[in-house]
Amino acid sequence: MSAGPDxxxxxxxxxxxxxxxxxxxxxxxxxxxGQSHLLGPGRPLRQLIERKAIVSSLFWGPPGVxxxxxxxxxATGVDAEFVILSAxxxxxxxxxxxxxxxxxxxxxxxxxxxxxxxxxxxWAKNVQEQALPHVESGLFVLLGxxxxxxxxxxxxxxxxxxxxxxxxxxxxxxxxSALTRALGDSKRGLGARNLTVGEEALTLLAKGGVGxxxxxxxxxxxxxxxxxxxxxxxxxxxxxxxxxxxxRHDKDGDQHYDLLSxxxxxxxxxxxQGAVFWAAKLLQTGDVASLWRRLKVIxxxxxxxxxxxxxxxxxxxxxxxxxxxxxxxxxxxxxxxxLLATAKKSNRAxxxxxxxxxxxxxxxxxxPPLHIRNAPTELMKELGHGKGYQTPxxxxxxxxxxxxxxxxPLERSVFYRPSKEGYEAEIHERMSHWWREDKASRGx
Numbered sequence: 001m002s003a004g005p006d007x008x009x010x011x012x013x014x015x016x017x018x019x020x021x022x023x024x025x026x027x028x029x030x031x032x033x034g035q036s037h038l039l040g041p042g043r044p045l046r047q048l049i050e051r052k053a054i055v056s057s058l059f060w061g062p063p064g065v066x067x068x069x070x071x072x073x074x075a076t077g078v079d080a081e082f083v084i085l086s087a088x089x090x091x092x093x094x095x096x097x098x099x100x101x102x103x104x105x106x107x108x109x110x111x112x113x114x115x116x117x118x119x120x121x122x123w124a125k126n127v128q129e130q131a132l133p134h135v136e137s138g139l140f141v142l143l144g145x146x147x148x149x150x151x152x153x154x155x156x157x158x159x160x161x162x163x164x165x166x167x168x169x170x171x172x173x174x175x176x177s178a179l180t181r182a183l184g185d186s187k188r189g190l191g192a193r194n195l196t197v198g199e200e201a202l203t204l205l206a207k208g209g210v211g212x213x214x215x216x217x218x219x220x221x222x223x224x225x226x227x228x229x230x231x232x233x234x235x236x237x238x239x240x241x242x243x244x245x246x247x248r249h250d251k252d253g254d255q256h257y258d259l260l261s262x263x264x265x266x267x268x269x270x271x272x273q274g275a276v277f278w279a280a281k282l283l284q285t286g287d288v289a290s291l292w293r294r295l296k297v298i299x300x301x302x303x304x305x306x307x308x309x310x311x312x313x314x315x316x317x318x319x320x321x322x323x324x325x326x327x328x329x330x331x332x333x334x335x336x337x338x339l340l341a342t343a344k345k346s347n348r349a350x351x352x353x354x355x356x357x358x359x360x361x362x363x364x365x366x367x368p369p370l371h372i373r374n375a376p377t378e379l380m381k382e383l384g385h386g387k388g389y390q391t392p393x394x395x396x397x398x399x400x401x402x403x404x405x406x407x408x409p410l411e412r413s414v415f416y417r418p419s420k421e422g423y424e425a426e427i428h429e430r431m432s433h434w435w436r437e438d439k440a441s442r443g444x
Contacts (some may be wrong), residue, residue, distance in 0.1 A: 020221040023188045024181070025069055027076075030067060033165055033181075033213060034174040045070070045165055052077045054114060056135050056142040058159065060150050061167025062255070064212025067145035070165065074143065080112040081105055083140075087122040095130045102140050113140040120144030121153035128155045135161050149257075175216045175304055176205040182217060192221075194230045201238040208242030256287070262293045263337075267382040268302040272341040279337045285329060291333070292318045298340050306344035306422035313339060344422030352416035359410055366407035399434055402441030 026032045029039040038045040044348060048055065059067035063107050075082060083098055104435035115131075117123060127427035135158065137141045141252050142162060145340035150159050182189040197205075209216025216297065221269045223233045259282050266274030282291045295318075299311040317336040323328040360366065392398040418428040 018352070019218065020182060020189065021217040024185065025072075025216060026066065029073065032069070032073075033178045034086065034170045037071075038070075038165055038167070044163075045074075046220040049073045052078070053126070054078050054141050054143075058120065058144045058146065058150050058154065058162045058164045059167060060146050060148070062169045062211055062216040063147055064209065065167045065170055066213075067167060068118060070167075071143040071145060075114055075116070077161060078112075078114065080114045080141070081374070083113060083115050085117045087117050087119045091124065091127055092130050095127060099139065102134070106139065114143060115140045116143045116145075118145045119147075120145040121148035121150075123154075124130060125155060128158050132158050132161070136239060169211045170209075170213055172203065172206045175209050175211075175213050176202055178213050179205055179216060179220050182220060190224050193224065194231055195224055195227060195233055196231075197233040197238075198235070201233050201235045204235060204238040204242060205233075208238075224243055256285075256290070259285075260290060263291075263294060264298050264302065267298045267337070267341045268345065270341060270345065272338055275337050275341040276334065278362055279333055283333055292321070295336050295340065301347060303340055303343045304346040305349045305424045305427060306346035306419065308423060310340060310343060344424075346419045346421050346424050347418060348419050348424065355415040359413060359415070363407065363409055366410065369404055369407065371403075397433075399437065401434075401437035 004028050029049055032039050037043065039049075040046065044248055047053075049070075057071070057074065059070050061067055065102050071124040076098045081102070085094060085098070098113070098115060105111040105113060132155065134140055142158075143156070146153065150164055153417065171216045179197075181196060183195055184191050186192045192309050201223075206216055208219045219238070219241045222234075223237050226237050226241065227233050259278055261280040263275060263282060266272075277289065282294075292314075296311060303310040306348070314336045321332040324332065351444040371386060371388040373380075375381045381387070390403055395401075406413060418424045418431055420428050421441040
């Protein structure tokens with residue numbers, strides 16, 4: 001049942017045939033690159049590791065920033081049985097096996113069990129629920145690593161029973177530091193080869209990792225294999241090792257939604273520079289469907305009734321984009337983004353609907369007043385359906401002063417309050433006139 005030394009044991013000699021990234025995996029907080037907010041002097045995670053105190057924890061962050069390494073550090077030196085589960089293939093039957101063995105070890109040997117689950121966001125919800133009571137009872141300590149936002153992808157009850165440590169994306173300087181260390185380490189790295197590297201080549205290798213130190217170390221290892229002992233890794237060799245590196249983007253990942261959020265908040269804030277920039281980055285990823293969907297959301301959520309034709313214009317731009325194809329289609333994206341970012345803004349329409357839905361929570365059984373109910377039969381008419389209804393067609397401006405349309409408990413409710421932005425200013429003027437007529441009809 002033990003996971004073996006490959007993940008958690010620090011006593012095993014480094015395998016000289018292992019990839020450079022594996023050989024250079026940090027073993028102590030002092031060797032760790034970046035994440036000073038977690039591992040700096042006196043920080044909680046560093047204290048847990050140094051005191052060999054292990055608690056159920058979730059490590060959340062981008063690829064290649066050290067989530068699994070931190071789980072290893074926390075587990076190193078702890079007297080416990082270690083189990084590694086696959087979030088993809090290990091389901092409820094495997095959890096039951098782990099639980100049974102953990103109970104046996106606890107009861108017979110007073111020995112703890114530590115369960116490590118990489119990519120825990122891929123664990124099915126029912127499997128998470130199966131594990132929950134055993135994490136809660138302390139039968140086993142759960143260590144999970146994920147690239148996804150734990151608030152969305154891990155059951156709230158499970159999250160609440162774990163410490164959540166969010167790792168930040170590594171900077172180019174962080175990765176350069178890791179590469180320099182690997183070049184100088186004679187025991188685990190490339191130090192025995194006496195290689196040198198200039199600033200340009202080092203920067204190319206670091207940027208080629210796109211925030212992932214493993215990728216950067218892999219590129220360094222390849223560049224080293226193309227360079228003679230004692231020689232310099234040239235910028236040309238670094239470029240060859242890095243290859244064509246596209247911006248990391250997972251359309252199902254948290255970073256994807258961060259980009260979409262940045263685009264929408266830039267438009268909402270009428271910052272056209274930011275809006276154009278984030279639209280360009282989204283366009284670069286190739287996920288144009290998400291880009292156009294979000295632009296349509298912005299048109300109705302943020303521009304709204306201040307410019308009601310915005311949604312139609314965005315749809316026309318989308319249609320033209322697909323008709324033109326790239327690269328000309330990018331002009332349609334620019335047109336839509338600049339329009340939305342610089343347009344007058346109003347969220348009053350959907351705020352009105354939200355207010356109405358909140359009112360329904362308080363009055364779930366509210367029914368239409370009798371005078372606006374349907375009356376297709378004589379029986380319904382006898383019951384009062386439609387009685388007293390006055391058609392707006394017979395009144396000036398097609399408005400019946402004082403006629404109510406809401407259920408009695410909500411008769412005076414105001415859900416939609418128009419702003420004075422853009423077209424909504426006209427709506428505000430009309431509604432103000434109608435409100436005055438309503439008051440007059442009531443003798444107010």
